[in-house]
Amino acid sequence: MELAYHKIIEINNKRARNRYPRLYGKNSRLPEHSYGGDCYLVEIKTDKGASGWGLGRCNEEIKLKMIGKSVSEVFDPNIGILSPDARCLDFALHDLAGKILKLPVSKMMCDTPLASVNCYDGAIYMNDISPDTRPGGIDAILENCRYDYYELGYHWFKIKVGRSGKWMEYNEGLKRDIDVVRAIHKEFPDAILLVDANDAYTTDSLFKFLDGVIDCNIYWIEEPFQESVEGFQLLREYLAKHSPKTLIADGEFNPDLPLLMDLAQKKLIDVFLMDVEGYGFTNWRSMMKTVNELQISASPHNWGQKLKTHYSAHLAASFQGIDTIEGVPDLTEGIDFDDYQLKDGYLWVPDKYGFGMDMIWTHSIS
Ligand SMILES: [Mg+2]
Incomplete structure (x- = not known):
């Protein structure tokens, strides 16, 4: 197998800056999300001249364990990384293997991936x-x-709500949440809307909010409050009555996997949201089988940088059950990802090897 001929000879840590096109403001829990920040990248080189890179940072101990190994010892194209030690190299090894095998990552995971994803x-x-x-x-x-x-080119909007917790007086905040959603729906009547409260509501305030917006094409309700069987049962009953197609999405913040599984088995959650980086790309590949067995859907959390949107695009193109992914409008300095094109709400995944993005220049760090 081709991956067996490539021996890892170098692992380099890098730092890049991503930049948002405007100030991203508050959500229900956090103050301004600013204009972007730093991210860590890691690059792997092989003795045959191949290289791959991705989000991650590798310490000296892991470097020593990895250098000298063949790519096939640490990575299987049908699985992903083969040991938890390679966690920090998950994206970089997928990128590297795609480049060696001359396949986009989506095509490495599936013979007939979608060309574009919502x-x-x-x-x-x-x-x-x-x-x-x-x-x-x-x-x-x-x-x-x-x-x-x-x-x-975005056509679906996810709207941050939950002002009544931290930022505004209860009634005023609740009214503002409703007014914002209704104003967007009025101006973009065909747009699909998602709402995300970052766990700020109580059941009482959530239902008051939903009473005000449930006719506004609400596709999913994300993290309405800290997930619980009792709370989600009440929400499911509410939705069954008022908007049966609206989905319940959760699992982004500090996911409790046994609880999420329990909620999914009880049909109280529809969309798993664990972070594509925090949960891990390889873990997501195997989780998609569970997602399909549970007959729910998933949408890996990508907030922070568009690199994560692009990683999730490969998962969505390859696996059934990821009906839409989170887009992060940004640029990452030194990275060329222009081959990813967003048109009419769909992200087109480039037919390039690996993740299809080029690292032009980034800061080297230890
Ligand atoms: Mg969220």
Whole structure:
């Protein structure tokens, strides 16, 4: 097998900066998400001149364990990484193997991957109340939607809600959550809307909010409150009555996998949201089999950087059950990912080897 001929000879840590096109404001729990930040990348080189890279950072101990091994000792194209030691190299090894085997990662995982995947806009933050020095009101959020729809090509919006917890007085915050969703629905009546409360609601405040917006094409409700069987039972009953097609999505923050499985078996959760990096690409590959057995769906959490959106695009192109993925509008300095094109709400996955992105220049770090 071709991967067996390539021996790992170098592992290099890198740092890059990603930049958002505007200030991403508050969510229900956190203050401004700023204009982007740093991310760590790791590059692997082989003795045959191949290289791959991806999000991750490798310590000296793991480097020593990996250097000298053949790629096939640490990676299987049908599985992913073969040992937890290679966790920090999960994306980089997928990229490297794709390049050696001359396959896009999606094609390494599936003979007939989709060419494009539905991708929603994950960047509609609480810019009505951000920044504190000059909050923009609802108009600021509508302007964000216009930019992302007309300039970037997003057609689905995920809207941050839950102002009544930390940022506004209870009734005022609840009203603002409703007014924001209704204003977006009014201006974009065909747009599919997702709402994300980052666990800020109680059942009582959630149902008051939903009473105000349930006619607004609500595709899913994400992290309404800390997940529990009792809470999600009440939510399921509410949805069965008022909007049976609306999905319940959870598992992003500090996922409790046994509880998520229990909720899925009880049909109280529809979409698993564990982070593509935090949970891991290889783990997601194997989790998709469980997702299909449970007859639910999944959408790996990608917030932070578009690199993660692109990784998830390969999963969505290869596995049934990922109906939409989180889009992060950003640029990562030194990375060329222009071959990924977003058009009419669909992200087109490039027919290039590995993850199909080029690292032009990034800072070397230890
Ligand atoms: Mg979320």
